[in-house]
Every structure is written in structure tokens, then in C-alpha cells.
Amino acid sequence: MTAEKGSRSWVESANGHPDFPLANLPLGVFSRDGDEPRGGVAIGNFILDLRAACEAGLFGGEALSAAQAASGNSLNAFFALGATARKSLRGALQELLGEGNSQRERLKGMGESLLQPMDRCQMHVPAKVGDYTDFYVGIHHANNVGKLFRPDNPLLPNYKYVPIGYHGRASTIDVSGATVKRPNGQTLPPGASEPSFGPSKRLDHELELGIWIGQGNARGESIPIGEASGHVAGFCLLNDWSARDLxxxxxxxxxxxLSKSFATSVSPWVVTPEALEPFRCAQPPRPEGDPQPLPYLYDEQDQQHGALDIELEVLLLTDAMREKGLPAQRIALSCTRNMYWTVAQMVTHHSVNGCSLQPGDLFGSGTLSGSSADSLGSLLEITQGGKQPLELASGETRTFLEDGDEIILKARCRREGQASIGFGECRGRVIPASS
Amino acid sequence: MTAEKGSRSWVESANGHPDFPLANLPLGVFSRDGDEPRGGVAIGNFILDLRAACEAGLFGGEALSAAQAASGNSLNAFFALGATARKSLRGALQELLGEGNSQRERLKGMGESLLQPMDRCQMHVPAKVGDYTDFYVGIHHANNVGKLFRPDNPLLPNYKYVPIGYHGRASTIDVSGATVKRPNGQTLPPGASEPSFGPSKRLDHELELGIWIGQGNARGESIPIGEASGHVAGFCLLNDWSARDLxxxxxxxxxxxLSKSFATSVSPWVVTPEALEPFRCAQPPRPEGDPQPLPYLYDEQDQQHGALDIELEVLLLTDAMREKGLPAQRIALSCTRNMYWTVAQMVTHHSVNGCSLQPGDLFGSGTLSGSSADSLGSLLEITQGGKQPLELASGETRTFLEDGDEIILKARCRREGQASIGFGECRGRVIPASS
Structure with a gap:
């Protein structure tokens, strides 16, 4: 690993960049001026064009193969190569972009043919998603939602044994920045005996961690817990838009x-396991009386080092805030330590019945609320099912999302003695329903 | 429509063929001796090789474009062309394969370069499935399963308003003939307070109609009920294997x-809406007191002509039957008139929230049980949750499927004055779980 060699880049904007310093190097798919989407790496305010870098002979050996696999219009082929190739590319990129690179003047001279200004580029969903699975591992969210339905018994008996998940819709996964059209559908209004049809009145966001699957497993063969983290290609932010009334x-x-399948938004940058390595931590101990994971879900190394310490943030920007020139308001600050199951446990559980995972499959973690009132990852929880409106600094209130509202998810990793890294943003603005 | 012009083919085995007479002409993807999978059309005991037919100049105009789109290793491009192109190809095929074709001697002379013997070919899943959705429109099944849990109130209040469905797993869709490995997973044994892990003890089949989506809809735009059937490319049989204890x-x-995502089997031949046109019927009247469909799901033409009259059959072949030389035993005879919602209603409902359907998406109907004891589409229903073992002619009994058991689904359309057509088979044999 070369991550600790030096943290400064000759790309000046990378040094101290809140999201994309040299220690991060996430991959994504970008285009500019409507040209062909292709793979790139975020560094400061720029995107390193992987195809251009390959053509300029900047990589060799396994790093070149990895960069070529990541140069197309999706990262699936790169994800399929697995961890060794990914680490080779990371090492080569850190060398290439590091302050000490002897070729830095030549590279700077390549200008925008190598480093595209990020603000002039369009980002795309980074991989073609074969299957999308949404989990439910945020225990505070499960508790909070359960309480709305079953005050005395919020968690169902399976929750502490099964990493609960369900299949989501792959065709409606959007990249950050895409608008979210309010869905129409059937709802049963309070007190009514028959349903009505029309635009959802209880549109909500869900703050989730997204997990991109790398190498898959053969059909019929499960992934042992000790090998599961090796099947993860990277991480992103995910907003599981939800129409609560539908x-x-x-x-x-x-x-x-249909309450979920109208839209799911992801942040464009795939943050690698290597970049997150310094932010691994032990899985928080289970509360007294909780069962231990069944043996197929238990691995000592995973328990000691398999959890993630990522700070998560939800901001809301309304039309009124825009008009008044107010910034987006933070409505939640949470973290990934609120996951009751590790990512490795999700991977192993998903494959234990022989189900084949494939490169480019996407998992959502489920809503990652914390235990405090300012750490809730959905309006359903913040407003207690719409009963306690959220008061905003703009003088407005919200129970659920209104047309024009924009939700912005952010994530950051900080640890003393480490360069902080961020995920970039996952934004989506609500537009009116079709009439 | 040329379907009624003449029903006899110069391919002798097609005349009177139970599944594939000239009136059917379903499409599929086949290969032979391990060569590249490619599109073909079933006719009697043969598969017409569409690529060979294109290269031999047997098609022109729109039929040629359609045949070319169907010549690759999946039918997605053909599905995307929609109904007009599909009908052109059907017309050209009926002309080409019809008894009266003046070129018949030349065509016969092409031998296996044009017509591959079906029993020498391997079939494949006919399209790359983007998203797979399983519905629940078999009302008797919903009633029967509901009764096991809620004897007094088997159907939930939403059932008669909402075509209930959920997202399924696309990566584990198999073609008929693939084995089905018994899944491992968590179950809560009767009376236990903690779950166990191991092979499913309650493995079951589900008899379903599969629906292949043709042209999709733009994101955010729903498909009106009057246009919905135009988005269907064809039909197949589907076995939604289910581990009841998981x-x-x-x-x-x-x-x-995970109780479903280990395997879903489909029959290889895509039976077109044109072939099924003579077997359309009125949607059976809703029972007295049932609500009418909401306006977005109601279309008079769909109600009068949008249902299907297809006979469905489930057979079971055990190892003991194989050893004794006994044939597979029929364990259910049902039909598609047991669907509470039409296929058009399923398509419209799925898209009403703006969800984009795409060519090659697959729907399952849900289990299509009838109202009588000999028409039940799952062992869960036949054995009343395992309480009433099924007695077989071989002297064996079954509550759920045992290793070695093979389930065979069949479908046939018959109507006086019409050539009968069939779907071919959807077979799957259970093999032991991984240890």
C-alpha cells in the first residue's frame, strides 16, 4: 500500500480538498459536452481521464489493465477484476498524482486532455446495475418505523438474526442531480374505506450507504463471511426515495x-475499500441480551475491523431558501456505525442460498438513522409519521417533501492523523407529478 | 393477419404438433454443439435458424429487420421493435413455412442449415432480463395462502384494488432444464425460539405465467391502460421456486x-400475442360485492377481450417414478382465467408511478391456482401447508419437494375451430443443497 507514502498532490486543489484529496481517488463515469461517457478518477477539482491516461502511456502492467477496464462507459469490467487490480491502479494513481512525481511538469502540460475540470463535466451512474437490493440494517430506523406501527414491540423477531433485505428496481437508479418526479399511485386516505388515486402526499427521502459489488460468486456457491469484503468494489451515498402513503x-x-420503484439516487463517485481502510472500526457491541450472529454470519476479523466510521449528513434546500439566498439546511447528522450488520454480513447472507451476485450489483444499507432526534435519516422518523412538523430556519415547516424541495446527502470520514475524505454529494430535487 | 390463411406447413411435423404448429411460431434463443446462441423459431420438431434465413435472403423489408433483430444471442432488440415489426415477421414466416409456398423444395433442400432438429439443440433464456417483477394476481392462490395465516380474513384489504407485485431477482433466472439446487438458509423450526441454519425442508414450486415486456416507456411517463397490451412481447411458463420455511x-x-432468489425457471419459447389472439377472452366478472377497478386500471376493451384462456398443467416426476419407468404424474390442472387482473392492468399499474419498463423485463403472474382441489399451483396449497401429504400413484407421498423431484409445467390453448398451440415445457429438477 502506498496510501501513507505522501498525502500531497501536484494537483493543488486536491490538497486539503474536503472530498477528493490524494488519499481518496474514487472512480466514476463522466462525460463533457455530450461526448461519450468514460471512466475517470476524482482528484481535487478535476477528473483524471483514464482513457487519456492510458493512451498517454501513464500506466503499465496490472495498473494499465485495470485502468483500461475502467475506461469504458461503465465500471462493470473494472469491478469484475477484483481487489488486486484495483489496488494496483490505486498505487499507480498515487504515484502519478503525488507531489513527488518527477514527471509532474509534463503531466501538468497535458492540461485538460488529462485533467478535466469537474464543474464542466456531467456524471453518470457508474455501473450498469444488474440487480439492486435494499437492506434494512439501520437498527434505529427499524426501531423508529416499527414504533409507529407497534409501539410495544417495534422490532420483529427476525431482525436480530436476519440481515433483512428485499429486491429493488434497477431501471430507475439515477445519478445525483437527476430530478425526482413525484409519483402517482393508490393510497388509502385516513378514515376512508376505499383508496384514491393521485400524486403521493407523503414523499420522503432515506439516507443510505450504497455498496457496489465487485467480483461475483458462481451460481449455487455462497460467499463465506471471511471472504465477503473482498467482493465489494466500493461505496457511495444512496437516497431511497419513498412514497409513504403508497x-x-x-x-x-x-x-x-411502486412506493420505491419510481426513483433511487446514487452519488457518482465509487469510494474504494482502500480509501476507507483507515476508517474501519470494530462492529459496535450488540446490546445486552441480543443474540450472537449465527455462525455463517460470524467472523472475528469482520467483527473487529469490518464496520465503517463514516459521518453522514442530510440537507434540505427549499424553493423559499433559494429565493431568500439561504443555504441548504442540515436536517440530520448520522453515521455508519448505526448498522446492526456489517457489509460483509450483508454479502454473505445474500449469497447463502446460492444466489449469484454480479459485478455492478448495488446494495443499499437501509436508512441509517442514529438514536438522537437530530440524526434521523427520513422525514417519516423526524416528523413521527407526519404528526410533528419539522420547523426550518426559513420559517417554513415540513411534514413530507414538497415540490421544489431538494435533498442533499453528504458523507465524510475523519480520523486523527489521517487525511479526511468525502463522498461528494447525492442530490435530487422533487418536481411535480404528471397530471 | 395471415394466421387464418392456412394452417398446414410443408414442415410435416408441424401439422398436428401439440405445441408448435404453423399457428404458433414462438421465438427463442438456441445453440447447437456449443456454438454461439442465436434466435430461432419453433416449427414442429425443428427450429428455424433466423440468422441462416436472413443470410439466405428469405426475408425482405420490415420482416427482415425484425428477423435480424431476433438473430442475436438475446431477443431484447427484437422485443424493442414492438408489435408492427413482430407481426411483419410472423406474416413472412407463415408464408415461408406454409404448405403453399412455391419455394418449398428449395427450402427443404437447405436441410439443417435452415431447420435445426430441436432435440439436438440447447435452449437459453431468451432475453437478458433487466428487471424481473413477480405479481400475485392468482386470486385463489392468494385466498388459499391467506387462509393458512388468517382463516377468517384471507385476503388483505388492498388485494381487490392493487395488482400486488414485488421485485424479484434477475440474476438467477434459468431456462427450462437447469437443475435447482436446494437453498440453505435460516428457518424458525416449529416451537423453537431461535432460528436454525441449513437446507430448506419446505421447497415448493409455483405455477405462473411469464410475461415478456416489449417496447418500454419513458421514465416518468406511465402507460395508459388502453395501450398496455401493446407493450407485451410475449408469454412463457414460469416456475417461481419457493423455500416456504425461509x-x-x-x-x-x-x-x-432469499426464499425466492435462488432460482426462477422459464420455458424457452416466447409465445407471441398474435399466436394467442384466438385465445383471448373476457375478464371473468368480479364476484358480487367486489369493487370495480380504479379508472386508471379500467378499459372496456381490456375487460371484454384482455384476458387469456390458457390451460396450465403441473407434473411431478420423482426418482422412484423414473426407476419404475412410470411417467410424470399430473398434480394440477389450472388455467389463466384465474387471474384477478389482466396483463394490461399489471403493465399499467407497474408504470403508473413513472417506473420505466424496458424490453426484456420479465413479469411473473403469481401462482395460478384454480378453485378446486386438483387445480392448485403449489404444494403449499395442495398439502395445506404440509399437513395433508399428497399421495402419488408411485406409492410415495409428498408434503414438499425432495431431492431428485422434477417439476414440469405445461400450457396449451384449445378452442373449437382453431389449431391448438402449446408453450413447450418448463422443467426443473431439485438437486441436494451445498454442504
């Missing part, structure tokens, strides 16, 4: 469907 | 997950 009416007995 | 433990609150 959800309440449709979800029994087979789970959420 | 399902019971995992499914609250987000629906079935």
Missing part, C-alpha cells in the same frame, strides 16, 4: 413496490 | 427475499 397501502404481504 | 421467517416486513 407504501402503507401496497406493502402487505409482499413488501414495498 | 419465506415464513424472513418475509416480514419487506417481503420474500
Amino acid at each position: 407504501q402503507a397501502w401496497e406493502y402487505q404481504p409482499l413488501g414495498p413496490f | 419465506q415464513a421467517w424472513e418475509y416480514q416486513p419487506l417481503g420474500p427475499f
Whole structure:
């Protein structure tokens, strides 16, 4: 690993950059002026064009193969190569972009043919998603939502044994910045005996960590817990937009469907396991009386080092705030230590029945609320099902999202003695329903 | 439509063929001796090789474009062309393969370069499935399963308003003939307070109609009910293999997950809407007291002509039957008139929130049980949750599927004055779980 060699880059904007210093180097798919989308790496305020870098002969050996696999219009081929190739590319990129690189003047001279200004580029969903699975591992969210339905018994008996998940819709996964059209659907208004049809009145966000799958498993063969983290290609932010009124009416007995399938937003940059390595931590101890994971989900190394310490933030920007020139308001600050199951446990559980995971599959963690009132990852929780409106600094209130509202998710990793890194943003603005 | 012009083919085995007479002409993807999979059309005991037919100049105009789109290793491009192109190809095929074709001697002379013997070919999943959605429109199944949990109130209040569905796993869709490995997973044994891990003890089949989506809809735009059937490319049989013990433990609150995602089998031939046109019928009247569909799901033409009259059959072949030389035993005879919602209603409902459907998406209907004891589409129903073993002619009994058991789904359309057509088979044999 070369991550600790030096943290400064000759790309000046990278040094001290809140999201994309040399220690991060996330991958994504970008285009400029409508040209062909292609793979790139975020460094400061720029995107390193991987195709241009390959053509300029800046990589060799396994790093070159990895960069070539990441040069196309999706990262699936790169994800399929697995950890060794990914680490080779990371090492080569840190060398290439490091302050001490003897070729820095030549590289600077390549200008925008190598480093594209990020603010002139369009980002795309980084991989073609084969299957998308949404989990439910945020225990405070599960508790909070459960309380709305079953005050005395919020968590169902399976929760502490099963990393609960369900299949989501792959065709409606959007990259940050895409608008979110308010969905139409059936709802049962309070007190009514028959459903109505129309735009959702209880549109909500969900703050989630997204997990990109790298190498898959052969059909019929499960992934042992000790190998599971090796199947993860990287991480992003994910907003699992939810129409709570559609959800309440449709979800029994087979789970959420149209209440979720209208849109799921992801941040464009795939933050690698290598960049997150300094921010690994032990899985928080289970509360007294909770069962231990079943043996197929238990690995000592995973328990000691498999959790993630990532700070998560939700901001809301309304039309009124825009008009008044007010900044987006933070409505939640949470973190990934609120996951009851590790990512490795999610991967192993998903494959234990022989289900094949494939490069480019996407997992959502489930909503990652904390235990305090200012750490809740959905309006459903913040407003207690719409009963306690959220008061905003702009003088407005919200129970659920209104047209024009924009939700911005952010994530940052900080640890003493380490360069902080960030995920970039996952933004989405609500536009009116079709009439 | 040329379907009624003449029903006899110069391919002798097509005349009177139970599945593939000239009136059917389903499309699929086949290969032979390990060569590249490619599109073909079933006719009698043969597969017409569409690529060979294109190269031999047997098609022109729009039929040629359609045949070319169907010549690759998946039918997605053909599905995307929609109904007009599909009908052109059907017309050209009926002309080409019809008894009266003046070129028949030349065509016969092409031998296996044009017509591959079906029993020498391997079939493949006919399209790359973007998203797979499983519905629940078999009302008798919903009633029967509901009764096992809620004897007095089997159907939930949403059932008669909402075509209930959920997202399924696309990566584990298999073509008929693939084995089905018994899944491992968590279950809560009767009377236990903690779950166990191991092979499912309650493995089951589900008899379903599969629906292949043709042209999709733009994101954010729903498909009006009057246009919905135009978005269907064809039909197949589908076995939604289900591990009932995993399902019971995992499914609250987000629906079935690993209990279904280990395998879904489909029959290889895509039976077109044109072939099924003579077997359309009125949607059976809703029982007295049931609500009418909401306006977005109601279309008079769909109600009068949008249902399907297809006979469905489930057969079971055990190792003991194989050893004794006994044939597979029929364990259910049902039909598609047991669908509470039409296929058009499923398509419209799925898109009403703006969710984009794409060519090659697959729907399952949900289990299509009838109202009588000999028409039940799953062992869960036949054995009343395992309480009433099924007695087989071989002297064996079954509550759920045992290793070695093979489930065979069949479908046939018959109507006086019409050539009968069939779907071919959807077979799958259970093999032991991984240790």
C-alpha cells in the first residue's frame, strides 16, 4: 500500500480538498459536452481521464489493465477484476498524482486532455446495475418505523438474526442531480374505506450507504463471511426515495413496490475499500441480551475491523431558501456505525442460498438513522409519521417533501492523523407529478 | 393477419404438433454443439435458424429487420421493435413455412442449415432480463395462502384494488432444464425460539405465467391502460421456486427475499400475442360485492377481450417414478382465467408511478391456482401447508419437494375451430443443497 507514502498532490486543489484529496481517488463515469461517457478518477477539482491516461502511456502492467477496464462507459469490467487490480491502479494513481512525481511538469502540460475540470463535466451512474437490493440494517430506523406501527414491540423477531433485505428496481437508479418526479399511485386516505388515486402526499427521502459489488460468486456457491469484503468494489451515498402513503397501502404481504420503484439516487463517485481502510472500526457491541450472529454470519476479523466510521449528513434546500439566498439546511447528522450488520454480513447472507451476485450489483444499507432526534435519516422518523412538523430556519415547516424541495446527502470520514475524505454529494430535487 | 390463411406447413411435423404448429411460431434463443446462441423459431420438431434465413435472403423489408433483430444471442432488440415489426415477421414466416409456398423444395433442400432438429439443440433464456417483477394476481392462490395465516380474513384489504407485485431477482433466472439446487438458509423450526441454519425442508414450486415486456416507456411517463397490451412481447411458463420455511421467517416486513432468489425457471419459447389472439377472452366478472377497478386500471376493451384462456398443467416426476419407468404424474390442472387482473392492468399499474419498463423485463403472474382441489399451483396449497401429504400413484407421498423431484409445467390453448398451440415445457429438477 502506498496510501501513507505522501498525502500531497501536484494537483493543488486536491490538497486539503474536503472530498477528493490524494488519499481518496474514487472512480466514476463522466462525460463533457455530450461526448461519450468514460471512466475517470476524482482528484481535487478535476477528473483524471483514464482513457487519456492510458493512451498517454501513464500506466503499465496490472495498473494499465485495470485502468483500461475502467475506461469504458461503465465500471462493470473494472469491478469484475477484483481487489488486486484495483489496488494496483490505486498505487499507480498515487504515484502519478503525488507531489513527488518527477514527471509532474509534463503531466501538468497535458492540461485538460488529462485533467478535466469537474464543474464542466456531467456524471453518470457508474455501473450498469444488474440487480439492486435494499437492506434494512439501520437498527434505529427499524426501531423508529416499527414504533409507529407497534409501539410495544417495534422490532420483529427476525431482525436480530436476519440481515433483512428485499429486491429493488434497477431501471430507475439515477445519478445525483437527476430530478425526482413525484409519483402517482393508490393510497388509502385516513378514515376512508376505499383508496384514491393521485400524486403521493407523503414523499420522503432515506439516507443510505450504497455498496457496489465487485467480483461475483458462481451460481449455487455462497460467499463465506471471511471472504465477503473482498467482493465489494466500493461505496457511495444512496437516497431511497419513498412514497409513504403508497407504501402503507401496497406493502402487505409482499413488501414495498411502486412506493420505491419510481426513483433511487446514487452519488457518482465509487469510494474504494482502500480509501476507507483507515476508517474501519470494530462492529459496535450488540446490546445486552441480543443474540450472537449465527455462525455463517460470524467472523472475528469482520467483527473487529469490518464496520465503517463514516459521518453522514442530510440537507434540505427549499424553493423559499433559494429565493431568500439561504443555504441548504442540515436536517440530520448520522453515521455508519448505526448498522446492526456489517457489509460483509450483508454479502454473505445474500449469497447463502446460492444466489449469484454480479459485478455492478448495488446494495443499499437501509436508512441509517442514529438514536438522537437530530440524526434521523427520513422525514417519516423526524416528523413521527407526519404528526410533528419539522420547523426550518426559513420559517417554513415540513411534514413530507414538497415540490421544489431538494435533498442533499453528504458523507465524510475523519480520523486523527489521517487525511479526511468525502463522498461528494447525492442530490435530487422533487418536481411535480404528471397530471 | 395471415394466421387464418392456412394452417398446414410443408414442415410435416408441424401439422398436428401439440405445441408448435404453423399457428404458433414462438421465438427463442438456441445453440447447437456449443456454438454461439442465436434466435430461432419453433416449427414442429425443428427450429428455424433466423440468422441462416436472413443470410439466405428469405426475408425482405420490415420482416427482415425484425428477423435480424431476433438473430442475436438475446431477443431484447427484437422485443424493442414492438408489435408492427413482430407481426411483419410472423406474416413472412407463415408464408415461408406454409404448405403453399412455391419455394418449398428449395427450402427443404437447405436441410439443417435452415431447420435445426430441436432435440439436438440447447435452449437459453431468451432475453437478458433487466428487471424481473413477480405479481400475485392468482386470486385463489392468494385466498388459499391467506387462509393458512388468517382463516377468517384471507385476503388483505388492498388485494381487490392493487395488482400486488414485488421485485424479484434477475440474476438467477434459468431456462427450462437447469437443475435447482436446494437453498440453505435460516428457518424458525416449529416451537423453537431461535432460528436454525441449513437446507430448506419446505421447497415448493409455483405455477405462473411469464410475461415478456416489449417496447418500454419513458421514465416518468406511465402507460395508459388502453395501450398496455401493446407493450407485451410475449408469454412463457414460469416456475417461481419457493423455500416456504425461509419465506415464513424472513418475509416480514419487506417481503420474500432469499426464499425466492435462488432460482426462477422459464420455458424457452416466447409465445407471441398474435399466436394467442384466438385465445383471448373476457375478464371473468368480479364476484358480487367486489369493487370495480380504479379508472386508471379500467378499459372496456381490456375487460371484454384482455384476458387469456390458457390451460396450465403441473407434473411431478420423482426418482422412484423414473426407476419404475412410470411417467410424470399430473398434480394440477389450472388455467389463466384465474387471474384477478389482466396483463394490461399489471403493465399499467407497474408504470403508473413513472417506473420505466424496458424490453426484456420479465413479469411473473403469481401462482395460478384454480378453485378446486386438483387445480392448485403449489404444494403449499395442495398439502395445506404440509399437513395433508399428497399421495402419488408411485406409492410415495409428498408434503414438499425432495431431492431428485422434477417439476414440469405445461400450457396449451384449445378452442373449437382453431389449431391448438402449446408453450413447450418448463422443467426443473431439485438437486441436494451445498454442504
